[in-house]
Amino acid sequence: MTVTVYIPGDSGALALGADDVAQALADEATKRGAEIAIVRNGSRGLYWLEPMVEVATDAGRMAYGPVAAGDVASLFDADFLSGDDHALSLGDPGEIPFLKNQTRLTFARCGIVDPLSLEDYEAHGGLTGLHKAVAMTASDIVQTVTDSGLRGRGGAGFPTGIKWKTVLDAAGPQKYIVCNADEGDSGTFADRMIMEGDPFVLIEGMAIAGLATAATKGYIYLRSEYPDAIRIMNSAIGIAREKGVLGVSVLGSGKAFDIEVRVGAGAYVCGEETSLLNSLEGKRGVVRAKPPLPAHEGFMARPTVVNNVISLASVPVILDKGAEYYRDFGMGRSRGTIPIQIAGNVKHGGLYETAFGLTLGEIVDVIGGGTATGRPVKAVQVGGPLGAYFPREMFDTPFDYEAFAGKDGLIGHAGITVFDDTADMMKQARFAFEFCAIESCGKCTPCRIGAVRGAETVEKIMQGIEPEKNIALVEDLCNTMKFGSLCALGGFTPYPVMSALTHFPDDFRKNPFLQAAE
Amino acid sequence: MVSNLSPDFSGDRVAAIVDELVDLEGPLLPILHAVQEEFGCVPQDALPVIAKKLNLSRAEVHGVMSFYHDFREQPAGRHTVKICRAEACQSMGGDRIAEHAKGRFKVDFGQTAPDGSVTLEAVYCLGLCACAPAAMVDGKVVGRVDEARIDAISSEVRS
Numbered sequence: 120m121t122v123t124v125y126i127p128g129d130s131g132a133l134a135l136g137a138d139d140v141a142q143a144l145a146d147e148a149t150k151r152g153a154e155i156a157i158v159r160n161g162s163r164g165l166y167w168l169e170p171m172v173e174v175a176t177d178a179g180r181m182a183y184g185p186v187a188a189g190d191v192a193s194l195f196d197a198d199f200l201s202g203d204d205h206a207l208s209l210g211d212p213g214e215i216p217f218l219k220n221q222t223r224l225t226f227a228r229c230g231i232v233d234p235l236s237l238e239d240y241e242a243h244g245g246l247t248g249l250h251k252a253v254a255m256t257a258s259d260i261v262q263t264v265t266d267s268g269l270r271g272r273g274g275a276g277f278p279t280g281i282k283w284k285t286v287l288d289a290a291g292p293q294k295y296i297v298c299n300a301d302e303g304d305s306g307t308f309a310d311r312m313i314m315e316g317d318p319f320v321l322i323e324g325m326a327i328a329g330l331a332t333a334a335t336k337g338y339i340y341l342r343s344e345y346p347d348a349i350r351i352m353n354s355a356i357g358i359a360r361e362k363g364v365l366g367v368s369v370l371g372s373g374k375a376f377d378i379e380v381r382v383g384a385g386a387y388v389c390g391e392e393t394s395l396l397n398s399l400e401g402k403r404g405v406v407r408a409k410p411p412l413p414a415h416e417g418f419m420a421r422p423t424v425v426n427n428v429i430s431l432a433s434v435p436v437i438l439d440k441g442a443e444y445y446r447d448f449g450m451g452r453s454r455g456t457i458p459i460q461i462a463g464n465v466k467h468g469g470l471y472e473t474a475f476g477l478t479l480g481e482i483v484d485v486i487g488g489g490t491a492t493g494r495p496v497k498a499v500q501v502g503g504p505l506g507a508y509f510p511r512e513m514f515d516t517p518f519d520y521e522a523f524a525g526k527d528g529l530i531g532h533a534g535i536t537v538f539d540d541t542a543d544m545m546k547q548a549r550f551a552f553e554f555c556a557i558e559s560c561g562k563c564t565p566c567r568i569g570a571v572r573g574a575e576t577v578e579k580i581m582q583g584i585e586p587e588k589n590i591a592l593v594e595d596l597c598n599t600m601k602f603g604s605l606c607a608l609g610g611f612t613p614y615p616v617m618s619a620l621t622h623f624p625d626d627f628r629k630n631p632f633l634q635a636a637e
Numbered sequence: 638m639v640s641n642l643s644p645d646f647s648g649d650r651v652a653a654i655v656d657e658l659v660d661l662e663g664p665l666l667p668i669l670h671a672v673q674e675e676f677g678c679v680p681q682d683a684l685p686v687i688a689k690k691l692n693l694s695r696a697e698v699h700g701v702m703s704f705y706h707d708f709r710e711q712p713a714g715r716h717t718v719k720i721c722r723a724e725a726c727q728s729m730g731g732d733r734i735a736e737h738a739k740g741r742f743k744v745d746f747g748q749t750a751p752d753g754s755v756t757l758e759a760v761y762c763l764g765l766c767a768c769a770p771a772a773m774v775d776g777k778v779v780g781r782v783d784e785a786r787i788d789a790i791s792s793e794v795r796s
Contacts, residue, residue, distance in 0.1 A: 134765050134780030166767035305723030308764040343670075343707055344763050346776055381663075382670060384705035387761060401665030401691075403704040419662060461767065463728035468767030491729065500724055504761075536725045536766065550727070554761065560704075 121154040122200045125173040125180070127230070128159030129315045130347040131308065136187060137170040143188040144172070147195055155200065161316015163230030164470030165217055173212060176202035182212040217467060217486065222448060224456045225433045226472045229316035235354055237362050240319040246364070248438030252327045253372040257287055260331035264434060266442035268454025272309075273299055273390075273427030274502065274531040274607070276453075276520045279434075282424060285414035286332040289422035294334035296325050296376075297399065297418055297425045300341040300348070301383050301390040304503025306462040306534030310428035312470055314341070314348040317432075318355035319364075322378060324431035326369050327438055328424055329376035337378040338418070339428075340395050343385055352380050387504075387558040391606045392425040394560055405560045406606045427532070429458060448474035453519040461487045463500075463536035480514030483537060494539035498623065500547075502531025504554050505611035507618035508544060527621075528614060544623035548593075549577040551615040555608060565600045566609025572596060573616065580627055590620065590627060646676060651683045655690040665691065665701055669708055677712035713756035714749040716794040718742070719773040720782075722759045725766035734770045735759075737784050741791040755794045 126132075126141045141157055148155045162169060171184035172194075181202035183194060190207060197205040209215060223229075232239040240246065252260050265280025286294055298321065302310040314321060325337045341349050356378050359365045367375045386404045389395045393407035396418050417423025433455065437445045445455045453475035459482060461468050466488035483489070483499055490496055498508040507528035509516065516526055523530050538547075552573035559566045573596050580589045597613035604610040620627060654671045658664045668687055672679050679702050688695045702708045720726075720735050739745055742757050749756040765771035768780030774790055 130763075130778045131765055131768055131780065134768055134771060134778040169768070302764060303762055305721075305762045306725045306766045307762075308766055311764040344760060344773075347778070379661075381666065384666060384670070384707035385760075386705050398666065400663040401701065402663075403701050405704075463725040463766060463769060465767075470767075504724060534725075534766065536728055538728045542728065547724070547727075550724070554723075558761070 121156050123156050123158055123175040124200075125158045125160045125175075127162045127170060127316075128234070128347070128351075129162035129169075129230075129312060130345070131166050131312075132162050132169040132171070133347065135166075135169045135185065139188040140170045140172065140186050140191065143191040147191050151195055153195070153200060158233045160232065161229045161234050162312060162470075163212060163218060164226070164312060165215065165467070166469045167467055168209065171209070171212070174199055174202055178202055179211055180213075182209040182215075183207040184209055217469070217471070220486075221472050222456050222474055223472045224436045224445065224448075225320070225429060226313065226317070226458055226470065227436065228320065229313060232317065234316055234318055234351055235358060237319060237358055237364070240317070244439065245319055245435070246323060246370070248435035249323045249326055249364070249370060251438050252330050253370050253374075257331050257333060260327060260438070261287055263442045264331065264437060267437045267445040268442075268449070268452070269430065269433055269437060269445065270453070270520065271427055272429035272433070272457070272532065274304075274529065276530070279426060279430050282414055282426070283328065283331050285412070286334065286422045286424050289415055291422045293336065293419075293421050294332055295418045295421060295423040296328045296332070296334045296337040297396065297423055298325055298337065298339040298428055298431055299390065299392060299395055299425055300339050300345075300428050301395060302345075302428070302532065303342060303387040303390045304505075304532050304534055306500065306503055306536035307460050307532045308462070309458040309460050309470060309533065311345050311348050313428060313432050314345070314352050318352050319359065320432045320435055321352075321428055322355060322359050322364065324434040325378055326365065326376050327434050328426065328431060330369065330372070330374060332422075332424055334422075334424065335375045335377070337376065338399060339378060339380045340383060340389070340399055341380050342383040349380060349382060356380065386560075387554075388560045388606075388608055391608065394606070395425065396423065403560070405562045408605060429532075450474075450476040450517065450519055451521055453521070457518065457530070457533050459518065460532075460534040461537070462534055464490045464492055464539050465537040466491050475517075475519050477518050478514060479509060479516045479518065479535075480511075482518065482535060483514065487535075487537060490537060490539040492539050492541075494541065496537055497540040497542050498538045498544065500536045500538070500615065501534070502529045502614075503534055504551065505529070505607055505614055506531050506534075507614040508538075508547065508622060509618070510622040513622070527618065529611070544619040544626040545577065545581060545629075548616045548619040548627075549574055549581070551612055551619075552577060555612040559608060563603070563605040563609060565603035566605070566612070569596055569600045569604075569609065570612060573600075573612075586628060594620065646680050646682055648682065648686050650675060651686040652690065655687055659690060665693075665698070666705075669702055669705075673708060678709045681710060711749075714753050716755045716775055717758060718755055718790060718794065719758045719760040719763075720746075721761065721763050721765070721769070721771045723762045725762070726770040729769040731770040734782055734784070734787060738787050741787055
């Protein structure tokens with residue numbers, strides 16, 4: 120009997136040797152005459168256990184990890200194909216606390232199904248949302264998404280339903296759905312994981328968005344740093360076209376919708392929606408002034424929905440299970456679930472989808488298990504390079520858009536990067552300016568010039584040149600950048616800088632002469 | 638491993654690439670990617686060909702090409718090693734790894750070794766933030782990079 124063995128093809132698993140493990144498993148099976156079928160699934164998001172190999176047994180899936188190619192022979196010796204015990208046994212993966220305690224709505228199938236099997240996708244509840252949407256009017260779909268309370272998961276937190284309604288109401292010969300898959304924030308990988316692990320859910324979400332707004336063409340603007348996601352997404356789109364999920368008549372509805380992947384070219388600023396649209400049009404990725412909103416004049420000056428991958432991938436479950444079901448998770452005005460990405464110097468790094476409302480401390484200390492180095496946590500940066508650094512004293516902050524804004528921070532794309540006590544926050548502040556200088560599109564002065572001057576000024580503080588005067592200068596510069604920049608790159612760079620200055624003042628007041636003598 | 642070195646430039650080949658992609662909405666980025674795929678870089682000689690076909694000025698095409706970090710005027714070395722310099726990798730000693738790589742490869746970021754063996758590039762996030770520090774060697778991802786791994790990559794690309 121052929122036994123199905125799952126070895127993630129997720130690039131996080133590949134980076135830890137999953138391809139070598141897959142090869143070793145295939146070779147060893149041939150050598151021993153064992154009949155196995157290898158499925159390259161997505162990752163379940165438990166990266167400290169990757170590559171995590173799973174076997175489909177009579178008692179359900181059994182997991183082993185982290186598996187190296189050198190472990191393969193001993194796995195066969197222990198009869199892992201029957202789910203038997205081995206030093207790397209993890210048991211039923213669904214029972215691992217990190218996974219068991221999650222609420223997986225958007226990531227329900229990720230790591231479980233074969234990403235390129237539409238049959239598998241449907242067997243696990245896929246396409247139900249799209250089937251329901253096909254039977255609904257456009258405005259009913261929009262209303263459902265509005266009622267769900269879904270807000271843009273890219274970082275801005277704008278209500279998705281309202282954006283869709285604007286596009287539905289806008290007149291135009293051609294409307295577009297543009298998926299922002301330019302996930303450039305350090306500490307985030309949820310978009311990558313879903314595109315590699317469950318690409319059909321994004322396709323389904325985009326098709327629903329098309330039906331809801333009368334848009335017939337979708338683009339996925341996917342960053343070039345994600346070659347594996349590009350390959351898997353393109354294959355999935357091909358399959359969806361072949362099976363009538365995409366094309367001239369979506370699921371036989373008579374309504375057309377098709378998707379094309381466009382590859383970015385290494386510009387971080389293209390994660391900003393107007394700069395992304397310019398890039399998609401073949402121009403320099405320079406930010407546009409708003410208004411006009413992309414919903415009115417977006418791609419090719421036509422009405423365009425621009426949504427993040429996770430926003431779109433959350434739509435199928437909302438249509439499938441209803442607005443109330445989704446809305447009943449969460450707190451305050453942050454409804455539903457959020458895939459938190461726990462990254463950096465952390466023991467249990469990975470993806471943790473849960474309802475809004477966990478405190479930062481619970482996420483870092485309990486779920487993440489503290490630092491990988493075993494040293495005390497000094498700071499966590501929430502929301503990528505434009506997010507604030509939070510000290511331990513603020514770990515009671517609940518994961519909620521408004522709560523983070525209230526503490527001069529942001530959730531952003533929900534990435535959390537953990538730093539231990541060896542981190543130098545003055546260096547991190549300088550890096551924030553340097554990064555902004557490298558990635559600035561150059562359109563507005565506070566960002567283009569401010570970032571360069573900011574990095575120079577922090578450098579002066581580092582050298583002990585008039586530190587108090589220069590700290591005041593940095594604060595003033597941050598104020599100018601925050602209120603004078605056209606987009607979030609220049610406008611939010613002050614978050615990491617000011618939070619470092621405010622919460623870690625001692626790091627900026629080291630005596631450089633003493634330091635040099637050490 | 639695959640060589641990145643450019644075959645001889647051909648304006649006709651560039652024209653053919655443009656003809657293939659010109660019907661896309663906003664074709665310039667796909668064209669530049671395809672040209673770079675073909676020649677290992679976007680040679681300056683390709684710009685007027687693209688510009689003429691798209692009814693743009695050469696300056697406009699150059700402006701787009703030079704805006705994006707991915708497009709290069711000169712071909713990279715036989716191997717390209719990208720090392721993530723962003724925060725999640727910094728938190729796991731990425732700066733130390735970056736310095737070690739510079740020493741090993743004897744080049745700075747953005748440079749190609751004189752023997753053409755390797756180009757070292759900085760990248761800002763490969764989405765491997767839960768297995769940092771991360772790198773990419775000829776398009777293949779590598780996680781939890783340490784000094785020994787850099788040494789191994791170095792002997793591989795120099796061989």
